[in-house]
Amino acid sequence: MVKDLYDVTVIGGGPIGLFTTFYSGMRNLKTKLIECTSELGGKITMFYPEKTLRDIGGITGIKGGNLVEQLIQQAKTFNPTICFNQRISDLERLSNGTFLLRSEAGEIHYTRTVILTVGAGIFKPIKLDLPYSERYEQYNLHYSVDELERFRNQRVLISGGGNSAVDWANELVSIAKSVMVVHRNNDFRGHERHVSEMREKTEILTPYTLKQLHGDGDFIQSVTIEHTETGLTKHIEIDALVVNHGIQGDYGKMAHWGLEMREERFVVNHAMETNIPGVFAAGDAVTYPHKLKLIAGGFTEGPIALNSAVRYMNPNAESMAMYSTHHEALLEMNHETLY
Ligand SMILES: Cc1cc2nc3c(=O)[nH]c(=O)nc-3n(C[C@H](O)[C@H](O)[C@H](O)COP(=O)(O)OP(=O)(O)OC[C@H]3O[C@@H](n4cnc5c(N)ncnc54)[C@H](O)[C@@H]3O)c2cc1C
Known part of the structure; x- marks a missing residue:
């Protein structure tokens, strides 16, 4: 058994990667989040930290930067490993069925499943x-x-x-x-x-x-x-x-992993499975009929991808995490964080 084998590695620390990381903790999985820049928050942090978002259910208005702060705090709830400044470029399936991920600089990560929340890849303004x-x-x-x-x-x-x-x-x-x-x-x-x-x-x-x-x-x-x-x-x-x-996205070597792509996005099915078993995707990175390019949509896709990853590792597992209101660790925390 590889020492640093994670259950789930989420690639991309935008809003959807952050929420997926939290949800992975809810399911008690050994979780790693890898972001290629030095900051979390994805497009929100890069392009509109000062803009007010008004299309997330139950939130009448929140500055992008404040939403990212909340997402980061939430993502850290179950102490995941978070890596910065690593652009993941290679995926290799090992003989035992797990994956090896390699960054452009050569850092290595071992994982049983991969969730891609990489948005449009590395994006730069035109x-x-x-x-x-x-x-x-x-x-x-x-x-x-x-x-x-x-x-x-x-x-x-x-x-x-x-x-x-x-x-x-x-x-x-x-x-x-x-x-x-x-x-x-x-x-x-x-x-x-x-x-x-x-x-x-x-x-x-x-x-x-x-x-x-x-x-x-x-x-x-x-x-x-x-x-x-x-x-x-x-x-x-x-x-x-x-x-x-406008902005231009670039997936780099990830576009050559053999993932099915359409309109420069990764094709997923209703379970957020890509065509590579063990690799799932969510958020702006994916395409499927009637895809909604909204943060609120990604907040559902991430947990769906995660639940699929759980079933990939253990076909008999529960189909979803328990509600947060029933989660023991969260119940304890609620006393400190209720406001
Ligand atoms: C100006 C603007 C305004 C918007 N306003 C709204 C709004 O009001 N409401 C709304 O719901 N949506 C809005 N959106 C859309 C919203 O920002 C996106 O839907 C959301 O950011 C998608 O999140 P994501 O986590 O899937 O991807 P992203 O936010 O794109 O995050 C992807 C992350 O992955 C990282 N990454 C990429 N490649 C790699 C790699 N190879 N290795 C490691 N890390 C990698 C990137 O650096 C990035 O941090 C707006 C978008 C823009 C541009």
């Missing part, structure tokens, strides 16, 4: 391809809004038309001097109510694209935008530029 844009990143060219306060009383120009651009426009309006949104199409992708709110509260210029950045080499002072149909240009003075032209 960057501006304009002269000197890289230099401006140090000062007032932003690809995410980490801290609302730094935009106080600034003239902010947002470029983009997706969910993030819409969300950031609505968040920034409360603190910035002005918010202008520039988008190459007339339509915005986002929740209808959020798009209407943005249209009411900000100045919108469509269909325009960013053509040129003007500044002193450190700070952008103004931009030129170009009408995509007429070619007419406008010169706009700004204090900060927020660019949201």
Whole structure:
């Protein structure tokens, strides 16, 4: 028996990996969580820690960062092993049926089952391809809004038309001097109510694209935008530029493990099983008919994947964990944490 053999290894410390880790503890399993960055929370931590989420049942509104704090605290309930800065790149089935996982840097992990909660893999914002844009990143060219306060009383120009651009426009309006949104199409992708709110509260210029950045080499002072149909240009003075032209995910070597994929996601069945026995998946990483790309949806998929992992290890096991309200260890904790 390998000394450090875990029952379950969850790969990816986003919201779904964190909740799955907690649930694994509920089922009394030896659990490891591996995250490739230095922080937990996945897309929430990376892209919208300041945004308020309102589509999780029973929570009328919670800042992304606060939700992550709660998830981390919850994930640690049963003392799982948590590894940071390890991008898992290789999976090998050993002769006894267990798995060996290897990180890009060569760290080795042994596990009986694997749950992939890797989102879209490693994601990076699609960057501006304009002269000197890289230099401006140090000062007032932003690809995410980490801290609302730094935009106080600034003239902010947002470029983009997706969910993030819409969300950031609505968040920034409360603190910035002005918010202008520039988008190459007339339509915005986002929740209808959020798009209407943005249209009411900000100045919108469509269909325009960013053509040129003007500044002193450190700070952008103004931009030129170009009408995509007429070619007419406008010169706009700004204090900060927020660019949201989408994000690109990359699974790296994981895409070559032999997992069935569709539309760049891992195909799972109703039990969150992939086509590799012993490997399960949940959250943004998966696809199946009517998949709901919401955190709330992933909060169910993670436990389903985990319960499938339990049945894979022991076909006679209970099909689900007992309710948290009946769990002995949690009952004891409830005395300390009720508020
Ligand atoms: C701007 C924006 C706003 C959103 N707003 C909402 C909202 O209001 N409500 C809502 O429900 N959803 C919202 N979403 C969607 C939500 O963020 C995702 O559905 C959710 O983050 C999915 O969680 P996840 O854990 O599956 O994946 P992710 O959050 O993507 O986490 C995956 C984790 O896996 C890690 N990882 C990847 N590859 C590896 C590897 N090889 N080895 C180790 N670790 C790895 C990553 O670093 C990351 O930490 C929003 C998304 C965006 C971008």
